[in-house]
Amino acid sequence: MDSAAAARLATALEQAGIASRPVGVLDLDAFDANAQSLRDRMAPGAEHKPIRVASKSLRVRRAVERALGREGFAGVLAFTAAEALWLARGGVDDVVIGYPTADAESVRSIAEDEQARERIAFMADSPEHLRFLAGCTRDGAPLRVCLELDASFRLNSQRLLARLPGSLAVGALRSPCHTPESLEQLAREALAEPRLHLVGIMAYESQVAGVYDSGRSPRAAVIRAMQKASRREIAERRAEAVARVRALADLEFVNGGGTGSVESTSAEDAVTEVAAGSGLFAPGLFSRYRGFRPQPALHVAFDVVRRPSARVATVLGGGWIASGVPAADRLPAVEWPQGLSYARDEAAGEVQTPLSGEGASRLKLGDAVWFRHAKAGEVCERLNEVVVVSGNAVVDRWPTYRGEGKAFL
Ligand SMILES: Cc1ncc(COP(=O)(O)O)c(C=O)c1O
Structure with missing residues (x-):
């Protein structure tokens, strides 16, 4: 400042x-300029893909609505089931809960509210999640479900490092479904459950989107090299996972990325929308990226x-x-x-x-x-x-x- x-x-x-x-x-002028800059960063040819607003990175309803009012922004990536219900009842018509939930009360409330049920998609990465969600809907009206693919980068799945013992993963520990095969298997289980309606896939490459890459230290150089390899790896793996699931079901969306990866995530054909939130408020950690x-x-x-x-x-x-x-x-x-x-x-x-x-x-x-x-x-x-x-x-x-x-x- x-x-x-x-x-x-x-x-x-x-x-x-x-x-x-x-x-x-x-500063509303800065907020609006940031929204425009997120759009400007979409890859050439990806201009039609919307940005889904990551509400955890705003936590101000009017700010979420302001972003949604702009061209090129659609839908909310919420962080809890209770929040999703509150947003849906408040008028947001497309909410994906970006994280699994164990809040049976909120899931039941969503299941019992026809409008909320149609507006909200739950996140699942395991058969346990699918069983839990299905068990929360009483009258059998299906709940919308999105499956999460792990987007972390496994160093020893790279040829050069294949002999390393154990698994060296970079990125948030999220879904256990790392391979396209495992996501396909989960999709089969979701599709076999009549109380669930499979609508999407999400894969968040936190090691690219959420790790700043500026700096002259050796660590910064390693991060940049890791991110370059990870971008290539996730593009291939995500494409294969999406193709396998699309062969089984019509998907409404494939969500990926975050503020730090708008360019690369939006460039992937398999991805239909990018999530972003932090780039709107632009907190301290987001001043440390080289690309924006x-x-x-x-x-x-x-x-x-x-x-x-x-x-x-x-x-x-x-x-x-x-x-x-x-x-x-x-x-x-x-x-x-x-x-x-x-x-x-x-x-x-x-x-x-x-x-x-x-x-x-x-x-x-x-x-x-x-x-x-x-x-x-x-x-x-x-x-x-x-x-x-x-x-x-x-x-x-x-x-x-x-x-x-x-x-x-
Ligand atoms: C699932 C998911 N998608 C996207 C994001 C990116 O959000 P932001 O743009 O605020 O970094 C996050 C942030 O943690 C996330 O958890």
Whole structure:
């Protein structure tokens, strides 16, 4: 964030009489530009494929709706069954739950609500999931099901590394169905169950879409090489898995990818839609990809409440750490004033965060320090609303899921 952006947001808040902090501010112009940039990144020839909005990366219903209102965005990739039901009842007509559920109560509620049942697809990666879902529908009306193919990259399935012992997988541990054959077998089991209706396949290559690739370290170079090989491998394996299942059933969609892989995932013929969410808010971790540069859209300001020394300013709060392997990159980025750093022994604290550096010396009690969360949607579990700014003015205030009383996860 530069001084002009900080001044613009501060003026907008001041003019709207919004003085309490912490305050979350959504820069709507940046959000819209990011939505356009996600579309612009679709591979040549893939312009007709929609982007499914990953709601976990927003957790603000109005933001989800804003994305869905744009050309080229369709459907929601939800994260829990309860959320899916809430969204479907709220008017979203195409929801895929991107993760399996064990929430029988919500599944039953969906099964018993004809409209919700038609709008929502459940995720399954095992016969146990299929049995669980089928067991939740009483009157026999089929539940829509999507099967998940594991999209991780197995190093020792590559010829060069075939002699390595064990299985060296890179990517999220998700579905046990790694091979096209195993997905086909699962599809046969789904098709044999009359209480289920097989509608789609999803395969999320997290090691490409969710791992940033910039940097000059040897590690960064290894990541880039892994991602290049993984893109090639998943394209082949996904195509074969999809072909095998399509030979058995008409599929409505094949979903893949995420913000970090829009170009490569959308280029695959087998893929009919790409999922993305983080690219809209553009949190800290998503400024570290080489191939795209989204505009930071969601910012949080905290109050300076004390000055332990001339070069240190302490804000109230700040310790909103992102999920994942605990490491420095999970800390919020201090955006403004520039040149502030965390205290080594405290980092971002539960109720106070001391910040040192050149910029700290000019800060007074009650001044704002602007942060950007490392990930996209999690920060909204800490805020009741986001203040929406366009140009120099506050144009709206949107409740977060939490602000609507909906803490799903
Ligand atoms: C199944 C699935 N698809 C897509 C995504 C990509 O979301 P985003 O664009 O927010 O990185 C994720 C993120 O974790 C995911 O779990």
